[in-house]
Amino acid sequence: MTNEELKQIKLYVLEELAKIYTSTSMNLWLKPMRVVSVEGTSVTVSFPQSKKTFVETTYYETIRLKFSEVIGLPIELKIISDEEEAELLPELEQKVDSAYKIRFNPEYTFENFVVGKSNQLAQSAALAVARQPAELNNPLFLYGPSGLGKTHLLFSIVNEIRKNHPNYNILYVTGEEFTNELIDSLAVKKPMLFREKYRNLDVLLVDDIQFIAGKMSVQEEFFHTFDSLFKLNKQIILASDCAPKDINNLEDRLKSRFVMGLVADIQPPDFELRVAIFKRKARDFGYELDNDVLYFLAGVITTNIRQIEGALKKLKAHTFITGETCDVFVAKEVLNEFFAAENSKESIIDKVFDYAEKRYGVKREDIKSTRRTADIIAARHYAIYLIRKTTNLSQSAIAKLFNKKDHTTVINSISFIEKKMQNEPSFEREIKMVIAELIG
Ligand code: ADP
Ligand code: MG
Numbered sequence: 001m002t003n004e005e006l007k008q009i010k011l012y013v014l015e016e017l018a019k020i021y022t023s024t025s026m027n028l029w030l031k032p033m034r035v036v037s038v039e040g041t042s043v044t045v046s047f048p049q050s051k052k053t054f055v056e057t058t059y060y061e062t063i064r065l066k067f068s069e070v071i072g073l074p075i076e077l078k079i080i081s082d083e084e085e086a087e088l089l090p091e092l093e094q095k096v097d098s099a100y101k102i103r104f105n106p107e108y109t110f111e112n113f114v115v116g117k118s119n120q121l122a123q124s125a126a127l128a129v130a131r132q133p134a135e136l137n138n139p140l141f142l143y144g145p146s147g148l149g150k151t152h153l154l155f156s157i158v159n160e161i162r163k164n165h166p167n168y169n170i171l172y173v174t175g176e177e178f179t180n181e182l183i184d185s186l187a188v189k190k191p192m193l194f195r196e197k198y199r200n201l202d203v204l205l206v207d208d209i210q211f212i213a214g215k216m217s218v219q220e221e222f223f224h225t226f227d228s229l230f231k232l233n234k235q236i237i238l239a240s241d242c243a244p245k246d247i248n249n250l251e252d253r254l255k256s257r258f259v260m261g262l263v264a265d266i267q268p269p270d271f272e273l274r275v276a277i278f279k280r281k282a283r284d285f286g287y288e289l290d291n292d293v294l295y296f297l298a299g300v301i302t303t304n305i306r307q308i309e310g311a312l313k314k315l316k317a318h319t320f321i322t323g324e325t326c327d328v329f330v331a332k333e334v335l336n337e338f339f340a341a342e343n344s345k346e347s348i349i350d351k352v353f354d355y356a357e358k359r360y361g362v363k364r365e366d367i368k369s370t371r372r373t374a375d376i377i378a379a380r381h382y383a384i385y386l387i388r389k390t391t392n393l394s395q396s397a398i399a400k401l402f403n404k405k406d407h408t409t410v411i412n413s414i415s416f417i418e419k420k421m422q423n424e425p426s427f428e429r430e431i432k433m434v435i436a437e438l439i440g
Helices: 003-020 025-030 049-071 083-087 090-099 117-131 150-164 177-187 191-199 216-231 252-258 272-283 291-300 308-320 329-335 337-362 364-368 374-390 396-401 408-423 425-439
Strands: 034-039 040-047 076-081 139-143 172-173 203-207 235-240 262-265
Touching: 003 049, 003 308, 025 049, 034 049, 040 083, 049 076, 049 364, 076 083, 083 408, 090 150, 090 203, 090 374, 117 139, 117 177, 117 235, 117 262, 117 272, 117 425, 139 150, 139 337, 150 172, 150 203, 172 177, 177 191, 177 203, 177 216, 191 216, 191 408, 216 235, 216 252, 272 291, 272 308, 291 329, 329 337, 337 364, 337 374, 337 425, 374 396, 374 408, 374 425, 408 425
Parallel strands: 040 076, 139 235, 139 262, 172 203, 203 235
Antiparallel strands: 034 040
């Protein structure tokens, strides 16, 4: 099987898993999966050493089932660590080169990005950069909560530049991939290969750059990557879930560089824009929906546009199978799942408070109050951190949950817990276990 085919299988399997698991579980545990080989009915996949045991104990059977479904035969699954995978490869160096092929996502374009008040600044900045790379707005920094189109805009830039400058050396990576690749290159003692690759680009896009925060050597390397590209007048585009100043544990010298060009935020779409996006997605999907159904959907799905695709697929399949026309009542029934998903966010928050109450022996009313005894403060940090890590609530939404006016409380809690985790391995293990239980 070729690398391309292995990658395709992986994408299908991840798509299936994403239907069952939260995006946090996907990002934290499942997406780092690599398909090492498919030989007959034995499939070998690898995960980073640090994740392997947890993945194996938690997800083994589901991963095996999904591979069986995708391949169409019951398979035997073997999970190995990336270190074991490296031993399998005859040439370690090859790994650095081939593991991180340039990605291409032709479906995300400016043409199918619907513009409204909340994303207009980000869209026009992205378009300007795509039309005239490294002339305006360098670096471009896009930020906003999950599911609002940052990655879509990044790939739109890639596609647009590729059209006009076919010879440009363009690289899109996530902060996590940058990190893993750097670590791999250090492990095989080939940091030069890494540097050569990153410093010879015309355009570098790093998605979810917040991932590098708190990792000293990665920030150091990124700082030099940034500077050498910037000095050569190459375009840099970054995306993150919050503004540079709000990224916890990010070095100041990086923060100050990230705001040197243009910083543009994406806000949650208002009702009108949601209707427009949903209409467009339905059309792209070959599925016309009445306005009242669109209004209904736009009323239900409010915070994350990503959900719409699942919703449309479900609706389409349902109406196809039953032959019913899709009116509001049908939509309501079919999409119960989405209400359930909203509830489950609430139930995660509820569980977090349960944990915090038990661990610190305080009441949730006190955790949410302004009282400041040591136990209450500790419980508050703990609860805020867990909610931030297990839901997609924005920092200000979390602040509101704790009756705080602004999100600095949230930032403080996160850096407090992160420090404590760094200093106390047992605490770090505990937090990781709790997070795994909450999102599992
Ligand atoms: P983020 O990177 O901000 O988490 P994505 O770029 O992955 O979000 O967007 C999630 C989904 O929503 C994608 O399928 C994307 O195409 C879609 N989407 C978001 N905003 C828009 C928009 N303005 N127009 C069309 N599709 C959008
Ligand atoms: Mg994204």
